[in-house]
Amino acid sequence: MVTGPDSLYVTLLILLHSLTSESVKFEVLGPTEPIVAVAGDDIILPCYLKPNISVEDMTVDWRNLDSTDDLVYRYQNGKNILEDQIPSYRERTSLFKEELWRGNTSLKLTRVQGSDEGHYECLIQSESWYEEIKMQVFVKAVGSRPVVSIEGHREGGMGLVCQSEGWHPEPDLVWLDSKGVSLSAGPPKTHRDIKGLYTVKQHVIVQETDTNLFTCRVSQSRIKEKVETEVYIPSE
Numbered sequence: 427m428v429t430g431p432d433s434l435y436v437t438l439l440i441l442l443h444s445l446t447s448e449s450v451k452f453e454v455l456g457p458t459e460p461i462v463a464v465a466g467d468d469i470i471l472p473c474y475l476k477p478n479i480s481v482e483d484m485t486v487d488w489r490n491l492d493s494t495d496d497l498v499y500r501y502q503n504g505k506n507i508l509e510d511q512i513p514s515y516r517e518r519t520s521l522f523k524e525e526l527w528r529g530n531t532s533l534k535l536t537r538v539q540g541s542d543e544g545h546y547e548c549l550i551q552s553e554s555w556y557e558e559i560k561m562q563v564f565v566k567a568v569g570s571r572p573v574v575s576i577e578g579h580r581e582g583g584m585g586l587v588c589q590s591e592g593w594h595p596e597p598d599l600v601w602l603d604s605k606g607v608s609l610s611a612g613p614p615k616t617h618r619d620i621k622g623l624y625t626v627k628q629h630v631i632v633q634e635t636d637t638n639l640f641t642c643r644v645s646q647s648r649i650k651e652k653v654e655t656e657v658y659i660p661s662e
């Protein structure tokens with residue numbers, strides 16, 4: 427049996443605990459629209475507490491929900507925990523130290539890469555409460571002007587190859603004649619580099635026409651960008 431004063435003390439403790447728990451409930455807020463970032467830029471992913479209480483004693487987790495390993499950044503016990511961080515985010519992420527005391531846990535992401543595109547979560551946990559928000563990040567990169575090379579005589583025509591690099595998202599490549607009619611070409615080849623940017627390449631065999639002008643066009647509809655190169659093949 428617990429004696430009188432002890433049980434009073436326990437009751438008081440419980441009461442105090444529930445009172446403090448109640449008082450540290452918070453909401454987590456962030457952007458209402460997706461964030462569009464240009465590859466190579468530095469961006470801020472907004473996330474903050476309402477009321478604007480300090481997160482210095484809390485755990486802040488930033489995750490990329492589209493990634494299988496999912497830790498983009500973790501703040502715990504007053505410091506950045508590097509363990510379990512997705513390698514591609516290493517040395518590119520930080521919180522604003524001077525903002526933590528007022529509940530601002532926005533993430534700074536530097537040198538944006540194609541592979542950063544995705545759904546992110548900002549999760550804030552105190553001892554008695556947690557809440558998270560989600561946001562979407564789109565990455566845009568306009569690739570290089572296509573480089574066209576003449577490969578020489580092939581299968582009764584002239585072999586050409588076109589290549590454009592540094593795109594996000596993945597673009598479409600078409601070969602056109604001088605009237606803008608698309609030519610049947612070989613299978614498109616796509617390569618994604620370590621930073622998540624796309625290179626596209628396609629071979630074509632063209633027959634002589636009255637103009638001998640051909641165009642390689644690379645476009646990406648989501649970001650509404652298009653680059654092209656025209657090539658003239660002198661007849662013999």
Ligand SMILES: *[C@@H]1O[C@H](CO)[C@@H](O)[C@H](O)[C@H]1NC(C)=O
Binds near residue numbers: 478528
């Ligand atoms: C916290 O929010 C209150 C009310 O919105 C505001 O007046 C105050 O300046 C904020 N404090 C800090 C440190 O940002």
Ligand SMILES: *[C@@H]1O[C@H](CO)[C@@H](O)[C@H](O)[C@H]1NC(C)=O
Binds near residue numbers: 474531
């Ligand atoms: C949080 O800090 C960042 C970086 O200083 C700033 O751009 C942003 O406006 C802050 N957000 C809030 C809600 O204070």
